[in-house]
Amino acid sequence: MNAFFKRLLGKNTKPLTKVDASTVPLSGEQFKLASTLAPRIEPQQFIIGCGQSIGKQRDHNEDCLFTFSVTMGGESPSSPLGLFIIADGMGGHQYGEVASSTAIRTMANYLLKRFHAYLINPAEGMDEPLQDMMRAAIDEAQKAVSKAAPGSGTTLTAAIVLGQQMTIGHVGDSRACAIHKDGRVDILTRDHSLVKRLEELGQISSEEAAAHPQRNVLYRALGQGDVLEPDIFTTPFPQLGTLLLCSDGLWSVLPDDHLYDIVKDAPNLHVACQSLIAAANDAGGPDNISAILVQLIG
Amino acid sequence: MLVGRYVIQDVIGVGGMGSVYRARDLHFPSVVKLVAVKEMINRAADPLVKKTIVKNFEREANILATLNHPSIPRIYDYFTEDNRSYLVLEFIHGKDMEAMINETAGFLTEERVLAWAIELCDVLSYLHTHKPDPIIFRDMKPSNVMVNSTDHIVLVDFGIAKPFQVGQKGTMIGTEGYSPPEQYRGEAGLHADIYALGATIHHALSRRDPRLEPPFSFAERPLRKINPAVSLELETVINTALQYNPDDRFHDAESMKQALIAAGRKTGILSRVSAGTASTQTSGGIKPLWFFQCEDEIRGAPLYYDGSIYIGSYDHNLYSLNPADGKLKWKYATDGGVVTRPAAFEGDIFIGSEDQRLHVVNARTGKVNWTYYTEGRVHSSPRIAEGHVFIGSDDQYLHAVNLSSGRAAWRFETAAPVHSTPFVANDNVFAGCENGDFYCVDFRGELKWHYKAKMAVTSSPYILDGVVYFGSLDNSLFALDTRAGWVIWRFRMGKGSVSSPYVSDGIAYIGSADGNIYAVNTRTAKEVWRFKTEHQVSSSPVVYKDAIYCGSADGNLYCIEAHSGRLRWKFTTKGPITGSPLVYDDIVYIGSTDHFLYTFLA
Numbered sequence: 001m002n003a004f005f006k007r008l009l010g011k012n013t014k015p016l017t018k019v020d021a022s023t024v025p026l027s028g029e030q031f032k033l034a035s036t037l038a039p040r041i042e043p044q045q046f047i048i049g050c051g052q053s054i055g056k057q058r059d060h061n062e063d064c065l066f067t068f069s070v071t072m073g074g075e076s077p078s079s080p081l082g083l084f085i086i087a088d089g090m091g092g093h094q095y096g097e098v099a100s101s102t103a104i105r106t107m108a109n110y111l112l113k114r115f116h117a118y119l120i121n122p123a124e125g126m127d128e129p130l131q132d133m134m135r136a137a138i139d140e141a142q143k144a145v146s147k148a149a150p151g152s153g154t155t156l157t158a159a160i161v162l163g164q165q166m167t168i169g170h171v172g173d174s175r176a177c178a179i180h181k182d183g184r185v186d187i188l189t190r191d192h193s194l195v196k197r198l199e200e201l202g203q204i205s206s207e208e209a210a211a212h213p214q215r216n217v218l219y220r221a222l223g224q225g226d227v228l229e230p231d232i233f234t235t236p237f238p239q240l241g242t243l244l245l246c247s248d249g250l251w252s253v254l255p256d257d258h259l260y261d262i263v264k265d266a267p268n269l270h271v272a273c274q275s276l277i278a279a280a281n282d283a284g285g286p287d288n289i290s291a292i293l294v295q296l297i298g
Numbered sequence: 299m300l301v302g303r304y305v306i307q308d309v310i311g312v313g314g315m316g317s318v319y320r321a322r323d324l325h326f327p328s329v330v331k332l333v334a335v336k337e338m339i340n341r342a343a344d345p346l347v348k349k350t351i352v353k354n355f356e357r358e359a360n361i362l363a364t365l366n367h368p369s370i371p372r373i374y375d376y377f378t379e380d381n382r383s384y385l386v387l388e389f390i391h392g393k394d395m396e397a398m399i400n401e402t403a404g405f406l407t408e409e410r411v412l413a414w415a416i417e418l419c420d421v422l423s424y425l426h427t428h429k430p431d432p433i434i435f436r437d438m439k440p441s442n443v444m445v446n447s448t449d450h451i452v453l454v455d456f457g458i459a460k461p462f463q464v465g466q467k468g469t470m471i472g473t474e475g476y477s478p479p480e481q482y483r484g485e486a487g488l489h490a491d492i493y494a495l496g497a498t499i500h501h502a503l504s505r506r507d508p509r510l511e512p513p514f515s516f517a518e519r520p521l522r523k524i525n526p527a528v529s530l531e532l533e534t535v536i537n538t539a540l541q542y543n544p545d546d547r548f549h550d551a552e553s554m555k556q557a558l559i560a561a562g563r564k565t566g567i568l569s570r571v572s573a574g575t576a577s578t579q580t581s582g583g584i585k586p587l588w589f590f591q592c593e594d595e596i597r598g599a600p601l602y603y604d605g606s607i608y609i610g611s612y613d614h615n616l617y618s619l620n621p622a623d624g625k626l627k628w629k630y631a632t633d634g635g636v637v638t639r640p641a642a643f644e645g646d647i648f649i650g651s652e653d654q655r656l657h658v659v660n661a662r663t664g665k666v667n668w669t670y671y672t673e674g675r676v677h678s679s680p681r682i683a684e685g686h687v688f689i690g691s692d693d694q695y696l697h698a699v700n701l702s703s704g705r706a707a708w709r710f711e712t713a714a715p716v717h718s719t720p721f722v723a724n725d726n727v728f729a730g731c732e733n734g735d736f737y738c739v740d741f742r743g744e745l746k747w748h749y750k751a752k753m754a755v756t757s758s759p760y761i762l763d764g765v766v767y768f769g770s771l772d773n774s775l776f777a778l779d780t781r782a783g784w785v786i787w788r789f790r791m792g793k794g795s796v797s798s799p800y801v802s803d804g805i806a807y808i809g810s811a812d813g814n815i816y817a818v819n820t821r822t823a824k825e826v827w828r829f830k831t832e833h834q835v836s837s838s839p840v841v842y843k844d845a846i847y848c849g850s851a852d853g854n855l856y857c858i859e860a861h862s863g864r865l866r867w868k869f870t871t872k873g874p875i876t877g878s879p880l881v882y883d884d885i886v887y888i889g890s891t892d893h894f895l896y897t898f899l900a
Contacts, residue, residue, distance in 0.1 A: 078782070079779075079781055079782035079784075127785065128785065129777075129785040129786060129787045129788045129823075130784060130785065130786050130787070131786060131787040131822075131823055132787070132788070162779060162782055162784050163764070163779035163780070163781035163782035163784060164764040164779065164780075164781050165764060165765065165779045165784075165786060167786060190512075192512075194513065197512055197513050197514065198479070200512070201514060201542070203479070203542075219512070219513050227507065227509055227510060229509075229510040231822070232822060232823075233821035233822045234765070234777070234786045234787065234820075234821060235821060236763050236764055
């Protein structure tokens, strides 16, 4: 029998030499290579990290954050839907946190109700434009904050991510940033702060702005004034990059290249968020810190 | 009832520190004497702070009592009850200027606003020269200016104790809009009132509320761009008042008043009863480089390909012309009107015709290579991609025709005729339909998603960065996510649109049956400008360098500055223009229903 096989298989009768191999983790280079060769991921899906810290100099937390995502895979995958919100309350006494949490609860409640029909039956689609929904949600939040915590205010930066696009609603000086794979960090939102305005007008430099005594003065905030004109816009989700939403407790102490390095070096977005917050605290932690990181794969 | 004398009748305003009421003064029982009662609620917990607030209140009431000017309400009384202090003031019959701005359809007239502005300068001048100390009003804005029943102004709300709200964290919030930069530094001199007056007049004439704009951004909203009826003279005065640097503004309210009067004299507004609104649009001496006459109307758009201009006409022909002089190279006759734009690929010209066919003609010779039959008239222009030509037809199909075989690769059934020209992006074909459906179909002819507009989508889609833009007869310009078909935004126009959008530099341009050409910011869906023509705009705008080219049913081809919406030139043809222009190599080509194809230097 053995001879039969030997004859059949020809000359190659030597037993295979045992190779001295063991499994080792891929090196960074190999990992990069492997990830570029990775199969196309279907359906599209989110990876989300978030984190928060009271900071080192405040005695309570007036920031609030919210993340929500839904992915429906299967035979006819629908586009994943994500809703991400950050709010930084202000306005004295204990009302700051009431303002930020009221804003977020109201908005999330309003938008999730609107999404409900789509989630149950994606084929129905949505008739109401996303920007209109965002505007109506911010109006609701504005009313709710004025009622729940009169005299207080809050920043609000919200992103609805659907398909390749994200629709951002923004008031105040929290930020949405696109951290690109090549190291570019685009600040997508415009701070509604007095010093930013002075900086835009070329009246002060960015260094002066960073140290300006009135750098916390906002000219637009949720819950303030009778008329509120939020910035609402739609822009492509950063392909292969990361969306960052954060309060000024993070961005005011961490330069952009730092943000990029931390996100790039972290093994996953949860760790990245914790590292961002640790870095902000190491830099003094002058304010509450909140961060949401989102990637869209597939 | 307050202090047994004032019967509160109504709330006429709510402010940060309390409300303002309309009340009847019972000391005049036989007549109805109305007064305004302004309430300030003292919420301070600390007794010392509380006392200081009351003291300030009384000091300011005393100042008001010394003032005597027709534009300042008289003060009758003040008193404090518990935590509330009250001022009793002259009741002004009228409306505040903010309400006037909001309730006026269109713009307030320059003569009216000018008269108010002169009176405001007068009262500011009175306050600023007050002895012993000048009084800075600090809170000039339309809602603090009452316009009484005889159209004279009265300043209200003398800003008694109106600090910024200071948050515990040191975060201050102030929504001002009318205040100058130095006021944010706590330096509010008389020049601050001049700036705020400039801002108030700007708001009154532009209808743009500065509280909705970034601070100090008036220079970015030139008044005459928003309201062209305003005279250059008045705009200049307002601009001086709004200078960023206090020293660059008027030195005092009196000199601003004199400048306003001078501006009014120069424009003649102060010497005549009504201001005329003369249209000063230039028609310019634009002459065509050459023109070419067809035998019937041109309703489609030209194509440049490999040294020739191609244009179809309702006379059934496709023409090939020399771009240098407009000389005919050849013409090819179909059996129906041609109302579409040709396409070109590898030496062939593709054109749809009302004879139900797609014709494929040799670009050099004008000889037909093959034709493809649909079962309806073709009003959609061919789109070539990935070895196929995609075209819609009145037969209610979207056709994908294989370029090498000339046979249908697939047909996608639609609910109504397809006049829209397909757009191909990311392996998908996008097109609108006459019942309002908008389809995204993959390369196998399978429906990926569809959206239903309320009326026909004749407009051809334009895709950029994962967003598809198209117009509809339901008065909307839509922006949809190409992947999921979700509506990102909807921009409303005065009437429907069959015009196809063109997107460039973050702005979508589209014509509408309401006669306007709109420029819309693609991120925010906000109108950047609109340009009014005299008739429907069915033509689709084209962007070339820094200008928009677009025809109108009023017979004109317009060249408009892309960023400002200002007319650069126009050319009047003898018939409505429903076709769209082509701009190639600094030359604009446009066909008109007067049978001519015209060319101009861009």
